[in-house]
Amino acid sequence: MPDRSSEPIRWGIVGTGTMAGQFAEDLRLSEGAELAAVSSRNADKAKAFAARYGDHVTAHTTHTDLLGDSTVDAIYIATPNDTHFPLACAASESGKGVLVEKPLVTTSAQAVRLATLAAEQGVFLMEAMWTRFLPAIAKARSLIEEGAIGEVTRLRGSLAFYHPFDPESRFYAKEHGGGAMLDLGVYGISLARLLMGEPIEVAGEWRAAPTGVDMSASLTLNFSGDVKAHLSCAFDHEGENCFIIEGSRGTLVLPAPFIAARAVLQCSNGLAAQLAAFPGRSVPSRTIRKLAARLPFPGIRQHAFPYAGHGLGFEIEAASEAMRSGNTHHRLMSPLDSARTLEIVETVLDEANRLT
Template sequence: MGWGLVGTGMIARHFTEDLRSVAGAHLAAVTSRSFDKAAAFGAAFDARAHADLDAMLRAPEVDAVYIATPNDTHFSTALAALSAGKGVVVEKPLAMSRTEAEQLASFATEQKLFLMEGMWTRFLPAMDFVREALRSGAIGKVRRIDGELAFRHLYDPGNRFFDAAQGGGALLDLGVYLISLSLALMGRAETVNGRWRAAPSGVDMAADIEMTFGTAQARLHCALDYEGANLFVIEGTHGSLVLQAPFIAARQVTKTLAMAGRGLARMPGGPTARRAMAKLSRLAPSVPGLRHQLFDFSGYGLQFEIAAATQALAQGHTQHPLMPMADTVETLRIIETIRSQGPAA
């Protein structure tokens, strides 16, 4: 499977480095707004550089395209790739609005082409463990989810994080992970509420998200102006599962069956906490009700998503069951619902 890469930034580099460990797939081509950058990237990773997107899409060695460009370019780039008959994986968010996502999904279905949002967290080994634990009733019936994802960025109105025209805001950049993961585990939300705080540029600097799933409730928070604990806690009637920080790249899941264990599992993120949790992991057998499951892997963690998409493409599928387009559309609907309520005073 020859992958064509659009973009040469940090995520593009992570993608390419992790692609090396995926059997049956390789980087065939790359393009960027700057041909010099594309040429340097291609030379570093043994891929052909193209001066523009159309040229890369015409290349017969390109079977599928990974889009790793700014948010505001996702829709047009994905539409061009699908129009060229290529399967497409788009770095989150797939698009800047529910309407755009629906248009892409409809077109991909009509053309019988693969389309997926690159929500890589869903494909991590830790998530396989969590899904099986919930399926088997290991922590009883889920009654609550608590999730936080916050990374500090210095405010700059021209930076993509704070520019609405570039798809900025905490919800599109970070909230998508929290919402998408909740939907993956619980299904469609019955109710959605939220509130957000505006940056000086008007985009959402931080947001609180509340959703209900029957008798279960999710309380989620994302922000661009501080470093958060970045845990994802799933509480059941008989215990809890904690995806340790940063949960979007989880390499450890803590399973607790006692109240003391739950308190330890909620220890905030950061270097000090990670060292403490590592020490606690070694002591876990002696701590009643507390167990750590480790999922160590090389690279950034995109290889699991890439392998899943590569296999789905090779088998002629138009979607992947772990990341269906319906969840992408629903995530964007939830974000729009929260934003429509206006910023907090």
């Protein structure tokens, strides 16, 4: 990529789906970044997408044309999971920076190969694990490091969104890299590793959809100091979707949905923590959690971090600044870090762990 250290990073988006739209919208809110082009195999979709974001946005009908566009510095890949690897390889070989919607790719072996290629090409590469870049997550990390809740003893996180079974859906199609772990489970694994480091032991189990992909999964990560992270993900129900960090002198709660955290609830006693992380998926349970997150309660200190848009702006600005600085990865989200999360996914989804 040419030296444009004092200018905005000009982004090209591969795809025109939901995540592509959210990324384009948050680009408008981001410093040091702007949308330059989009590509889709459907010409009408590419033109309509480009028109929504200004006359300066170029619509390409092939991804190859986008990669060859000299007005584009970096590529955001927002296509189905199974296309991430070939598209990211092609983007890296084109000399452009690459940000890939999670999961980075579908296997740990692909992640290592892609990381090697990007390093050889000297280009930026990052998985768009946007949750890691949220201010609320940075605050949770600093509270842990400061000892605000004492020694961490346990982590708990669930992420489940109901998707009715459809064999043609990207959520359930094996050939498109479907499954709850790749779509949702990577969030909890990535966050637990960010907070606690590398697990020394991994255990889990999963249930299959009729197409053979995982419809639900649960896992336990054992960290040094006998700290355990109990995580789960699913497509067959709506979950509590909180992330809870328990310590010897308090608890931190990232309210639902934790992947888009706008606050950290610092709970100084057991009752406060029970309210902030009240179990259950019923309307009363969700109402109690919302009230605890929004109203003053004894024993709960609210650290609020509201933001405009969808929350993708923080990763956009971080990736853009890293590229302007000439870095090939970001310290918060390296490609090999993504590979390690995929190794854990593969361990859990071993056929021996499949429930019947």
